[in-house]
Amino acid sequence: MIDNSPIRTFIAHLVLVLGILIVAFPIYYTFVASTHSLQTILRPPLPLLPGDRFVENYSEALFGGVGRIGGVSVATLLFNTTVVALGIAIGKIIISLLSAYAIVFFRFPLRMTFFWLIFITLMLPVEVRILPTYKVMVDFGLIDTYTGLIVPLIASATATLLFRQFFLTIPGELVEAARVDGAGPWRFFWDILLPLSRTNIAALFVILFIYGWTQYLWPLLVTNRNDMNTIVIALRKMISFADADTEWHLVMVTSMLAIVPPILVVVLMQRWFVRGLVDTEK
């Protein structure tokens, strides 16, 4: 093999450990800060080890309500964010599965027109149509509703393209065999196509859950009420650098609670996550 001298391996490990320190340090330090009292945080430098206020800080934020965001508890925010992230992930998967199924397994007039209409939405992210979309939301009365937070984000060209790509690899003989055996389109979809798509669905679910959880601009636009905020938006509202009354210990707890669920999803479902990431982008 190639000259793998111990020194080179050592240097490689050293660089990787340094890299991981950079990558993990901000998260670790936030955790440390979330276990100290406000007084300790306000007097830098902060110790490098966790303090003794873990239970107090977390229970205060989770159940007590945070003053700066109108007394809403972080538990409420977590609930909102979970609903939104799950709604977006599941909704996207369902409607993309259906439309990809129609486009691949049926022939009908306007089929390609529909395909292109869906495809082009790739080029129209929220950021380029902020105001008119907001107006649509107001007209439908969708401000401060879960529907408003979820539905406009579940139309996705990427998921549809991914499922279409996968469906095209399914041999025609399979469809033929199913039809000979008397299976209609629904039966084929439920008993053959869905089980075959399981890995793709799992992979996509991880990516879309993270996508939903980390949304920023959209919830910022369509929520006004504090108790409808997602955790990311509420966090932004809790911080003020101008005045001194930011409750930093609670901010740090909220940051941790906003970070940990998606990290758990990514780390625990790592195999599907890496797969899904590579698949959706190619």
Add this chain to the structure above:
Amino acid sequence: MSPRVVFPNKILPYLLVAPQLAITLVFFYWPASQALRQSMLREDPFGLSSKFVWFANFKKVLSDPNYLNSIQVTAVFSIATAAVAMGTALLLAVMAEKVIRGRGVYRTLMIWPYAVAPAIAGMLWLFLFNPSIGSLAYGLRWLGINWDPLLDGEQAMVLVVAAASWKQISYNFLFFVAGLQAIPKTLIEAAAIDGAKPFKRFWTIVFPLLAPTTFFLLVVNTVYAFFDTFGIIHAVTGGGPGKATETLVYKVYNDGFVNLILGDSAAQSVILMVIVIALTAVQFRYVEKKVHYG
């Protein structure tokens, strides 16, 4: 491709595409067409009447020094973010290829930031580097650096670039690792036998063969820096100090949503739309090429 076996139903396929199509039309095409229309209208301050002004809004926007400043800010921000995020990730990926023990552990630890929302990434960095309570800012001052990103535009830019690239390292890392694994080991071994040292092997073999991955990531990182970093800017600097970190997307939001200058904001939206279309086209041309030669 041979003609596919399909189901003969006539109505069912329309029902299947209906949900996606309905959402697409209501929340994508209708607003986008409104943005196009709005970009050629000028409304009076009370929104009572509007008149058609052709491209006057575009002319106004493109000659506005604030907008030109914003283009420059976006360019600096995107280039810096892409360069830092990709450079770091490439270095780490190359090192991860070298080690055998602990590879899985390194990868697991490296993918965390992907799950962190951009806005939160920004807030974490601001917490570390905020002049009054940030521990690392304390360290910088101790080193004699006059650090205050809330007042100094360049330092604010450094801070948002750091946060934005930190968040993107995991993504680039995973793709570079995948790209490196696809390079045939025999090529590298052959070069080693011919006496090429590691650095030379990297520059003459690995790096050129990695070009498709690098190019793909360049496009993805540019899109990321343009659009997905809105949260970082909004949460950390609010476009300031002055207008030092006001990117194009932040300006659209600010002009339209906060300052309510509808025509200008719509014209800016349309310009952004053109940029996205161009970037997507580049990305898909690349994918097509890859299918041909890969």
